Amino acid sequence: RLPRLVGLTKALEMMMLSKPIKAEEAHELGLVDAVVSPNDLLNDARRWALDICESKRPWVRALYKTDKLESPEVAREILNSARVQSRKQAANLQHPLVCIDAVEEGIVSGPRAGLRKEAMAFQELFFSGTCKSLIHVFFSQRATSKVPGVTDLGLMPRKVSKVAIVGGGPMGSGIATTLILSHYPVILKEINEKFLNAGIGRIKENLQSRVRKGKMTKDNYDKTLSLLTGVLDYEKFKSVDLAIETVVENVKLKQQIFAELEQHCPSHCILATNTSTIDLDLIGEKTNSQDRIVGTHFFAPAHIMPLLEIVRTPRASLQAVVTMLDVGKKIKKTPIVVGNCTGFAVNRMFFPYTQAALLLVDHGMDVDKIDQACIEFGMPIGPFRMTDLVGFDVALATGMQYLENFPERVYKSMLIPLMTEDKRTGEASQKGFYKYEGKRKASPDPEITSYVEESRRISGATPDPELLKIDNSAIAEMVFFPVINEACRVLGEGIAFKASDLDIASIFGMGFPPYRNQL
Numbered sequence: 001r002l003p004r005l006v007g008l009t010k011a012l013e014m015m016m017l018s019k020p021i022k023a024e025e026a027h028e029l030g031l032v033d034a035v036v037s038p039n040d041l042l043n044d045a046r047r048w049a050l051d052i053c054e055s056k057r058p059w060v061r062a063l064y065k066t067d068k069l070e071s072p073e074v075a076r077e078i079l080n081s082a083r084v085q086s087r088k089q090a091a092n093l094q095h096p097l098v099c100i101d102a103v104e105e106g107i108v109s110g111p112r113a114g115l116r117k118e119a120m121a122f123q124e125l126f127f128s129g130t131c132k133s134l135i136h137v138f139f140s141q142r143a144t145s146k147v148p149g150v151t152d153l154g155l156m157p158r159k160v161s162k163v164a165i166v167g168g169g170p171m172g173s174g175i176a177t178t179l180i181l182s183h184y185p186v187i188l189k190e191i192n193e194k195f196l197n198a199g200i201g202r203i204k205e206n207l208q209s210r211v212r213k214g215k216m217t218k219d220n221y222d223k224t225l226s227l228l229t230g231v232l233d234y235e236k237f238k239s240v241d242l243a244i245e246t247v248v249e250n251v252k253l254k255q256q257i258f259a260e261l262e263q264h265c266p267s268h269c270i271l272a273t274n275t276s277t278i279d280l281d282l283i284g285e286k287t288n289s290q291d292r293i294v295g296t297h298f299f300a301p302a303h304i305m306p307l308l309e310i311v312r313t314p315r316a317s318l319q320a321v322v323t324m325l326d327v328g329k330k331i332k333k334t335p336i337v338v339g340n341c342t343g344f345a346v347n348r349m350f351f352p353y354t355q356a357a358l359l360l361v362d363h364g365m366d367v368d369k370i371d372q373a374c375i376e377f378g379m380p381i382g383p384f385r386m387t388d389l390v391g392f393d394v395a396l397a398t399g400m401q402y403l404e405n406f407p408e409r410v411y412k413s414m415l416i417p418l419m420t421e422d423k424r425t426g427e428a429s430q431k432g433f434y435k436y437e438g439k440r441k442a443s444p445d446p447e448i449t450s451y452v453e454e455s456r457r458i459s460g461a462t463p464d465p466e467l468l469k470i471d472n473s474a475i476a477e478m479v480f481f482p483v484i485n486e487a488c489r490v491l492g493e494g495i496a497f498k499a500s501d502l503d504i505a506s507i508f509g510m511g512f513p514p515y516r517n518q519l
């Protein structure tokens with residue numbers, strides 16, 4: 001019916017993307033007959049129905065409308081283009097293609113044939129693994145903010161009116177973008193004009209990208225940006241309700257910043273860190289504010305990735321956690337509450353993912369082949385492209401933490417340290433595991449061969465001809481099976497409350513494919 005109401009192109013877009021549309025657009029498209037206020041809805045609908053019964057209004061049977069349908073030739077072109085797009089965007093998913101087939105049947109063989117095709121297809125898809133998996137994701141995502149012993153005590157979140165961010169790097173600027181897009185006034189502090197302007201520049205680019213894509217008007221851009229204040233000192237911190245530290249993974253620097261935050265922020269202000277792996281008790285060691293210290297772990301790009309890990313220590317107040325859950329929802333993130341350990345939940349589960357990939361490289365496998373195998377499995381990007389995205393500084397700092405805390409199960413590859421020595425540090429330096437021409441366009445870089453060979457020499461690893469014969473699904477197993485093992489440890493240690501939280505964390509934090517029956 002949808003193609004007959006709104007036209008084939010718009011109908012396919014709505015079906016494939018499942019994005020909600022506003023009532024006004026639905027009316028313009030012809031999807032709804034009128035837009036009325038909620039108070040008048042029932043009466044107006046009754047009146048409308050009676051008018052049809054009394055022949056005061058035409059009875060328009062959507063199933064037989066044809067005025068919005070394109071000719072069969074044009075329709076076939078639109079449908080085939082949708083198939084190409086669907087295979088490109090979601091190579092492993094069948095149901096979008098089945099949907100397109102049912103629409104085609106309705107256009108080519110008539111509406112009732114289309115309904116029959118749709119009914120049969122639905123029956124088959126309903127019992128598919130993909131359906132079961134996506135239903136699990138739907139309910140698991142809603143369950144993340146129900147935390148036993150935290151959200152079931154009747155505690156109300158404290159109002160957060162203004163947020164401060166210390167550090168305007170890629171993560172700090174992404175978090176600031178997220179907050180101002182959700183109408184929070186944000187104070188962004190850096191240590192000098194150059195870094196501050198760079199951070200504000202990143203935020204402007206994030207917003208301009210939305211304007212270019214028609215997701216934001218110029219007027220809205222100006223209004224949103226006006227919520228941002230750049231500072232070089234703590235003077236304006238005395239009026240904030242939440243302060244988020246996002247500086248480099250340096251314990252002493254973080255400890256110093258938390259001592260300064262304790263000094264300059266109001267006593268009710270939540271003191272949060274975006275640290276990737278460092279123990280929160282260590283970060284807050286030079287303060288007496290452990291009750292209001294939490295982790296707010298965002299995922300790069302912070303204004304895009306939907307997950308927010310809220311890390312709580314035993315001394316963190318429930319009020320602080322409940323308030324952060326509320327902020328998480330208000331900034332349109334999916335928050336999960338996790339315990340305090342090295343790497344918390346997501347980084348802890350996934351550190352074996354990158355290390356297994358590095359092990360495969362030391363034993364002869366190409367970086368790009370491993371990434372492609374993970375993309376074929378359903379990841380948006382592979383472990384090496386992801387490491388470039390996050391940056392080698394974070395990779396090295398977090399790697400040290402894992403080595404210190406889980407020495408028995410860490411693979412020590414020299415590849416990243418070797419590249420870092422030559423200022424190859426990932427996407428931000430335009431060279432990492434890949435080279436970057438233009439905006440974030442990654443391409444394999446033959447220059448890394450010398451680093452790979454040196455890494456193999458240092459590790460004493462030699463290319464394994466048998467290993468190089470394994471197929472992409474075996475590669476995916478080799479990098480994901482250790483993740484499952486670590487996820488079981490995270491669950492067993494109580495870092496996560498329930499397994500479904502880890503499923504959601506892997507999907508919304510790392511882009512794990514939601515149709516894969518989860519970890």
Ligand SMILES: C[C@@H](O)CC(=O)SCCNC(=O)CCNC(=O)[C@H](O)C(C)(C)COP(=O)(O)OP(=O)(O)OC[C@H]1O[C@@H](n2cnc3c(N)ncnc32)[C@H](O)[C@@H]1OP(=O)(O)O
Pocket residue numbers: 206209210213275276277298299300301304305347380381386389390394427440509510511
């Ligand atoms: C630091 C650690 O502790 C934790 C971590 O962060 S681990 C890393 C977790 N993140 C991931 O694993 C990222 C997985 N990758 C993806 O989900 C996607 O590749 C992507 C969302 C990064 C890019 O999606 P893509 O399908 O390629 O679409 P676009 O290129 O159109 O990008 C969509 C929007 O994202 C913005 N964007 C993309 N890459 C970056 C980047 N490197 N830095 C900043 N912003 C980026 C892009 O501008 C688009 O934004 P818009 O508002 O839609 O314009």
